[in-house]
Amino acid sequence: MPISANTLENAIRAAIPVTHLEIEDTSNGCGENYAVFVVSEAFEGKNTLARHRFINEVLKDEIAQMHAFSQKTLTPTQFKAHLAKRAAS
Numbered sequence: 001m002p003i004s005a006n007t008l009e010n011a012i013r014a015a016i017p018v019t020h021l022e023i024e025d026t027s028n029g030c031g032e033n034y035a036v037f038v039v040s041e042a043f044e045g046k047n048t049l050a051r052h053r054f055i056n057e058v059l060k061d062e063i064a065q066m067h068a069f070s071q072k073t074l075t076p077t078q079f080k081a082h083l084a085k086r087a088a089s
Helices: 005-015 048-058 076-088
Strands: 020-025 033-039 068-074
Touching: 005 020, 005 033, 005 048, 033 076, 048 068, 068 076
Parallel strands: 033 068
Antiparallel strands: 020 033
């Protein structure tokens, strides 16, 4: 059964305060491959591996039904730097 972007969004927003969230269905609409980009203050003080493990745990049931899942996780400070770098390019 395909997973919807709304299902992923609701699960993430229920687990942590979200500053910015992008969810992309990379499977051309079939709901089996997703890429998520999550910005949250909850990631402060955590390394990338800890952040990814946290999101994996939040979405474990959904990920089990997918073919592929990728994620990018940033703190609000890192996101501001990311936006500034992108604007400068």
